[in-house]
Amino acid sequence: MSDRVAIIGVGMCKFGELWEQSLRDITLEAGMYAIFDSGVRGADIDGVVIGNMSAGRFTGQEHLGAQAADMGGLGDMPAYSVEAACASGGAAVRHAYMAIKSGEHDLMLVLGNEKMSDVNQSEAMNTISVAADWEYEGMFGATFPALYAMMARRHMKEYGTTEEQLALPTVKNHANAEHNPWAQFQRAVPLGVVMKSGLIADPLRVLHSAPVTDGAAGLVVCREDLAKKYSDTPVYIEASEQRGDTLALHDRKSITRMDAVIYSTKSALKEANLKVEDIDVFELHDSFSIGEIILTEDVGIAKKGEGGKALEEGITEIGGKFPVNTGGGLKARGHPVGATGVAQIVELALQLRGDAEKRQVDGAEKGLAVNIGGTGATSIVHIIGR
Amino acid sequence: MVGIVGYGVYIPRYRIKTSDIADVWGEDSARIGKGLGVFEKSVPGPDEDVATISVEAARNAIKLAQIDPTDIGAIYVGSESHPYAVKPTGTIVAEAIGCSHDLTCADYEFACKAGTAAIQTTMGLVKSKMVKLGLAIGSDTAQGRPGDALEYSAAAGGAAYIVGLKNIIATIEETVSFTTDTPDFWRREGEDFPSHGARFTGEPAYFRHVGEGAKSLFKKTKTTIDDYDYFVFHMPNGKFPVAMGAQLGVPPEKLEDSLVVRQIGNTYSGSAMIGLARVLDIAKPGARIFVVAYGSGAGSDAFAIKVEDAIEERRGEVPTVDDYIARKTYVNYATYAKYRGKIKAM
Amino acid sequence: MAEQGVAQVWRRIRTIYNILGNRCTTCNTYYFPPRPVCPTCRRKGKLEDYQFKGLGKIYSYTIVRQAPEDFQKQIPYVIAQVELDEGTRLTAQIVNVNPEDVEIGMRVRACFRKIKAFGSGGVIVYGYKFEPTMHVTGHDE
Numbered sequence: 001m002s003d004r005v006a007i008i009g010v011g012m013c014k015f016g017e018l019w020e021q022s023l024r025d026i027t028l029e030a031g032m033y034a035i036f037d038s039g040v041r042g043a044d045i046d047g048v049v050i051g052n053m054s055a056g057r058f059t060g061q062e063h064l065g066a067q068a069a070d071m072g073g074l075g076d077m078p079a080y081s082v083e084a085a086c087a088s089g090g091a092a093v094r095h096a097y098m099a100i101k102s103g104e105h106d107l108m109l110v111l112g113n114e115k116m117s118d119v120n121q122s123e124a125m126n127t128i129s130v131a132a133d134w135e136y137e138g139m140f141g142a143t144f145p146a147l148y149a150m151m152a153r154r155h156m157k158e159y160g161t162t163e164e165q166l167a168l169p170t171v172k173n174h175a176n177a178e179h180n181p182w183a184q185f186q187r188a189v190p191l192g193v194v195m196k197s198g199l200i201a202d203p204l205r206v207l208h209s210a211p212v213t214d215g216a217a218g219l220v221v222c223r224e225d226l227a228k229k230y231s232d233t234p235v236y237i238e239a240s241e242q243r244g245d246t247l248a249l250h251d252r253k254s255i256t257r258m259d260a261v262i263y264s265t266k267s268a269l270k271e272a273n274l275k276v277e278d279i280d281v282f283e284l285h286d287s288f289s290i291g292e293i294i295l296t297e298d299v300g301i302a303k304k305g306e307g308g309k310a311l312e313e314g315i316t317e318i319g320g321k322f323p324v325n326t327g328g329g330l331k332a333r334g335h336p337v338g339a340t341g342v343a344q345i346v347e348l349a350l351q352l353r354g355d356a357e358k359r360q361v362d363g364a365e366k367g368l369a370v371n372i373g374g375t376g377a378t379s380i381v382h383i384i385g386r
Numbered sequence: 387m388v389g390i391v392g393y394g395v396y397i398p399r400y401r402i403k404t405s406d407i408a409d410v411w412g413e414d415s416a417r418i419g420k421g422l423g424v425f426e427k428s429v430p431g432p433d434e435d436v437a438t439i440s441v442e443a444a445r446n447a448i449k450l451a452q453i454d455p456t457d458i459g460a461i462y463v464g465s466e467s468h469p470y471a472v473k474p475t476g477t478i479v480a481e482a483i484g485c486s487h488d489l490t491c492a493d494y495e496f497a498c499k500a501g502t503a504a505i506q507t508t509m510g511l512v513k514s515k516m517v518k519l520g521l522a523i524g525s526d527t528a529q530g531r532p533g534d535a536l537e538y539s540a541a542a543g544g545a546a547y548i549v550g551l552k553n554i555i556a557t558i559e560e561t562v563s564f565t566t567d568t569p570d571f572w573r574r575e576g577e578d579f580p581s582h583g584a585r586f587t588g589e590p591a592y593f594r595h596v597g598e599g600a601k602s603l604f605k606k607t608k609t610t611i612d613d614y615d616y617f618v619f620h621m622p623n624g625k626f627p628v629a630m631g632a633q634l635g636v637p638p639e640k641l642e643d644s645l646v647v648r649q650i651g652n653t654y655s656g657s658a659m660i661g662l663a664r665v666l667d668i669a670k671p672g673a674r675i676f677v678v679a680y681g682s683g684a685g686s687d688a689f690a691i692k693v694e695d696a697i698e699e700r701r702g703e704v705p706t707v708d709d710y711i712a713r714k715t716y717v718n719y720a721t722y723a724k725y726r727g728k729i730k731a732m
Numbered sequence: 733m734a735e736q737g738v739a740q741v742w743r744r745i746r747t748i749y750n751i752l753g754n755r756c757t758t759c760n761t762y763y764f765p766p767r768p769v770c771p772t773c774r775r776k777g778k779l780e781d782y783q784f785k786g787l788g789k790i791y792s793y794t795i796v797r798q799a800p801e802d803f804q805k806q807i808p809y810v811i812a813q814v815e816l817d818e819g820t821r822l823t824a825q826i827v828n829v830n831p832e833d834v835e836i837g838m839r840v841r842a843c844f845r846k847i848k849a850f851g852s853g854g855v856i857v858y859g860y861k862f863e864p865t866m867h868v869t870g871h872d873e
Contacts, residue, residue: 121800122800122801122804123800125798125799125800126800129800135744135765136765136822136823137823139847139848139857140811140823140824140825140847140859140861141796141799141802141803141806141809141811141825141847142796142811142823143796143798143799143800143811145794145796145798146794146796146811147823149794150792150793150794150811150812150813151792153792153793153794153836154791154792154836157792157836198797199795199797200796200797200798201794201795201796201797201798201811202794202795202797203794204794248823249813249823250791250813250821250822250823251821255792255813399828431806431827431828431845432805432806433806433825433827433845433846433847433861434845434846435846435856437846437856437858438844438845438846438858441844441858442843442844445844469846469856470856478858481745481746481749482749482750482844482858484750484783667869701869701870702868702869702870702871703868703870703871704868705866705867705868705869706868706869706870708869709866709867709868709869712867713828713866713867715830724805725805
């Protein structure tokens with residue numbers, strides 16, 4: 001058994017509406033990038049795990065493990081995908097972490113992918129809705145933005161969160177994405193534009209919402225004792241925790257917090273023997289801006305109800321005390337659902353290695369990622385250290 | 387004696403003014419309302435159909451009747467706009483109002499009098515003791531071809547009547563029908579909109595059948611106009627029932643209370659039944675009501691009804707016809723066209 | 733095998749036509765949709781069918797302005813979490829109201845509406861939506 005699990009290679013494709021590339025193309029690109037980054041040979045890999053939410057509906061293809069191993073020329077090895085809605089990527093990372101910690105695997109390729117732009121808007125919306133309770137939310141007309149909008153409405157009522165505060169995660173994350181060559185939107189968006197963008201589910205606007213994105217991300221992970229053989233700058237998964245909550249949002253006692261996030265973060269910090277103050281860089285699941293505000297509170301950066309205020313004060317900017325979503329977050333990096341959880345770890349690894357270029361957080365040593373499934377029915381937290 | 391144990395109505399919230407329809411088609415919008423005797427008509431929302439209207443009306447009827455829905459042994463839903471061509475609306479209603487599965491059920495179609503035909507059927511079943519309670523519904527989301535004269539009146543709404551022997555709020559003293567083969571209005575299988583015989587729908591159709599039905603009921607019950615406090619005639623528009631009353635010598639004030647057509651249009655299978663409901667909403671015990679429903683094709687069902695004492699203690703629990711008429715939101719022609727599926731590309 | 737939607741809809745008809753849930757008599761909690769196991773009492777729980785009264789108030793809401801095909805004709809429409817008088821919350825559309833008049837705490841009652849249809853030739857799904865309680869002549873007068 002290995003103490004920690006090392007991340008020795010990271011890679012992504014550029015996120016966006018990738019008209020010319022199919023799911024297999026982008027998966028191969030991200031996977032090869034990670035493999036080259038790690039310096040391992042294909043033959044060193046003994047398993048592939050993929051985070052994907054709904055390739056069957058988005059592209060018509062399932063059995064992604066076999067597809068990736070086959071296309072990558074990796075040959076005969078265990079390869080399969082795991083699904084936890086928007087937390088599928090995090091679940092893949094966690095799966096590999098557990099597989100290596102158990103001793104069953106030594107060196108694995110972790111992928112996350114989603115090709116979302118091959119279906120029309122109606123189908124895309126319905127497919128995303130199945131991350132919540134389809135039979136009792138989606139089917140009744142509650143779109144995915146509608147569910148987050150109801151959280152936002154409650155948050156505004158209970159804590160006085162303002163429309164301006166709702167717009168701030170977008171402004172910050174777009175500013176960060178300007179310096180991320182993989183991001184879907186590498187451009188800043190002024191506050192006024194966000195606040196005047198079209199409403200999709202009041203009070204949420206288009207620019208409060210993560211886009212439809214094609215993308216894939218990859219990691220090469222291995223036993224701690226093998227890491228130095230391949231990499232001079234390995235980083236380590238110091239904690240991997242997962243908690244759950246009710247599938248339907250209406251079954252939660254409160255819709256202005258995510259208990260699964262609170263508990264998984266606490267457990268992860270405990271497992272890594274850290275306090276939230278020890279974390280230098282955060283990846284918080286901002287599929288909607290209200291999500292980042294709530295998570296800012298739930299991980300302990302801000303007091304309950306003060307997530308908006310924390311954004312106003314600049315605490316979560318690069319250069320602030322707790323930088324959040326340095327790579328642009330889901331909003332500006334893009335949110336290819338199954339890829340997101342892996343892309344978050346890619347960003348943290350780059351930050352910890354000092355490879356984040358213009359968006360580098362100086363001297364970052366510890367990073368924490370929260371990857372959410374649905375409206376908080378799954379929360380997967382990883383802490384990465386160098 | 388057989389009678390009405392409870393009744394309930396439902397009228398959708400949306401309205402369009404007939405003058406707005408006239409504007410679209412270049413008709414004289416200032417005169418259209420007066421000319422037809424229809425000033426606005428009800429429009430169903432995009433999520434409403436005969437099943438939903440029937441369920442809402444039936445739920446109101448059950449509440450007013452204070453009955454256990456599992457005592458209902460028969461359900462007949464009369465409509466010319468059933469959501470399924472094959473698959474009875476009544477099955478949906480039965481499940482949605484909590485009936486027992488041990489019941490008989492079928493859908494009826496007889497243009498605008500399918501609902502009163504349902505009342506007659508349930509009367510027979512109740513009187514013969516085949517069922518304890520029968521539920522008869524008349525409900526429509528009527529369609530008029532864009533630009534057609536029918537478009538000014540074709541409306542949506544429904545009424546449900548629970549027929550039984552005990553705890554009745556109004557006795558049905560007698561019913562008669564008059565039926566001929568008269569093609570004044572029809573819709574062929576697979577057609578989206580009905581066709582009609584224009585002025586032929588008047589004299590040989592509506593007036594002949596309603597008139598004959600009325601005369602037949604007077605004769606059978608040995609009564610005259612003076613024996614009745616209220617009259618209800620099918621309301622294809624605001625003019626026909628008034629003209630019918632004049633032909634028969636009915637004092638206008640005895641007809642006035644039933645003329646819901648002015649505010650909601652012709653709700654087809656719901657028309658006479660909602661008119662009757664409005665009278666039942668206000669009539670005093672002992673009052674007698676004379677009802678003639680008309681269905682194109684053609685036939686009439688006439689009823690002599692006497693209001694019982696129990697009616698007063700049942701009021702105040704469910705919305706009245708006037709409550710539904712007052713609850714309204716106007717839509718313009720574009721929204722109306724969208725809701726009614728008149729925009730072909732959608 | 734069944735035609736699309738048919739069996740899936742049919743097996744839930746009783747539940748969604750009448751808001752038929754259940755109640756754990758051990759902890760007196762009401763569930764909608766009905767739960768197979770009481771998450772609090774687990775095997776000590778005793779569940780029995782319960783038909784909700786269909787009355788409640790709005791806990792949170794949104795006005796949906798971008799929706800999949802099934803709902804496009806209704807845009808903008810209101811989706812809310814309704815807190816039923818029994819304490820259970822559910823998600824439903826609010827109809828018979830101007831979207832801008834909706835507010836948290838608003839009193840609503842269940843009504844029966846078309847939820848969706850599987851194309852123009854497929855089955856129609858009916859079920860609950862909610863509407864503001866309406867004026868009833870003679871009530872509370």
